[in-house]
Ligand SMILES: Nc1ncnc2c1ncn2[C@@H]1O[C@H](COP(=O)(O)OP(=O)(O)O)[C@@H](O)[C@H]1O
């Protein structure tokens with residue numbers, strides 16, 4: 001991307017100068033990733049240092065970093081993290097396994113769709129967490145309970161996005177495939193499945209985001225371990241820096257999930273194919 | 284030999300809201316010989332796309348018959364490849380992937396597929412672009428890829444619905460010459476739909492002129508130009524102007540009964 005200055009350029013016919021150092025710095029990947037957090041952390045630090053709130057309510061970055069070191073050393077944080085991620089993995093895995101085929105089935109079969117649509121809307125309206133009381137009765141304080149809630153959270157937005165995606169596949173693409181000799185099944189596999197991907201990728205992102213939040217909520221209620229449990233437990237004993245640490249970890253983890261899995265997947269598919277506009281133009 | 288025979292074609296649409304019957308095609312009959320280039324010309328909204336969609340098998344007819352290679356048309360099939368105005372290339376497939384699509388669907392073995400893909404990409408001047416995705420190609424290249432995708436499948440007839448209508452005038456001329464060159468070297472059977480008189484005359488062996496909606500065949504005009512054809516030469520030929528004038532006069536006949544002329548260039 002070339003930089004375009006907002007003001008009209010006065011000088012004419014001059015060779016473009018190399019971009020100034022600060023501009024080149026701003027364009028590096030590390031800066032793009034971490035840069036935006038600098039003012040946030042600075043503000044946080046400032047608020048803590050000015051002691052706007054009493055220390056038992058609000059701690060600054062150094063305390064949280066200390067806590068991070070302590071919990072890493074004791075192995076508590078890695079243990080809880082891996083518990084949370086395992087749950088998320090199960091929930092997302094089963095969520096995709098159920099949501100994608102069901103979504104495509106509902107989208108492709110008009111009768112099934114007419115039958116399922118009211119049910120879909122009804123169950124989507126029941127908040128995931130609202131299931132927890134009954135799920136705990138059924139499955140106890142177990143991985144199954146958490147997984148159930150997660151799957152529930154992910155499946156509905158995913159199904160709706162698949163249906164929307166299938167509807168968005170241009171009719172001409174289906175016609176082109178048919179007049180090149182594709183039967184209905186091949187049209188589904190070769191045109192409708194990839195054609196719906198922009199919307200489906202969005203659905204996976206949304207579903208995962210909801211799932212991540214539901215997981216933390218479920219851990220707070222059901223929890224015997226996990227990041228959500230860690231935060232709730234810390235509050236009980238009045239360890240505010242641990243609560244803050246938990247919040248920071250949740251955000252950082254979602255960011256990592258996006259950067260390591262979701263974004264590369266979208267870059268390799270829908271963005272590569274020019275089916276969606278890229279969020280950031282490349283430098 | 285006749286590749287495509289349309290007789291007594293009629294089409295009425297039922298308006299979804301008012302429930303009214305709209306006659307789009309009143310009575311259309313003509314044939315396309317094997318290896319012939321026939322254009323269907325008429326003002327916008329006269330039913331050209333409808334005729335093409337019926338031949339392609341995308342839309343059901345209300346009356347008459349459409350026969351391709353001796354078989355009545357029933358649904359879309361690989362004997363009738365379509366080049367769309369909106370190119371309709373698969374965005375998730377490379378140029379190569381788009382060209383071999385039909386061959387894969389029909390179970391052509393891989394080595395033959397590769398060979399044919401290369402051949403047809405070269406034919407349309409896209410050799411070396413096989414790994415590009417459609418969005419990485421220019422509008423003109425996209426349309427040529429659309430042609431390669433259909434021709435590689437060796438259909439009985441290639442159907443083209445205003446494929447150059449949304450392309451800038453300069454490139455359009457070039458594409459028309461490319462298409463003529465491809466036609467002259469391969470002699471596929473082509474059924475071409477357009478509202479551009481010069482385009483129809485330049486490309487075609489015969490031009491079927493339709494009236495405004497509901498459409499009827501006003502006349503079928505033979506184009507007395509030899510091949511190969513090039514724009515600079517064609518424009519200098521009195522026969523080209525005379526044929527275009529004749530077609531324009533036929534279209535102007537519409538003034539009396541409908542006044543759909545505004546769309547005719
Ligand atoms: N699916 C449809 N339902 C109702 N009317 C239609 C439909 N498709 C086309 N028509 C009508 O039929 C007429 C011919 O349309 P079309 O074949 O697209 O014309 P052209 O391609 O010559 O511009 C138009 O008046 C259009 O409104």
Ligand SMILES: [Mg+2]
Nearest residue numbers: 331332333445
């Ligand atoms: Mg049309």
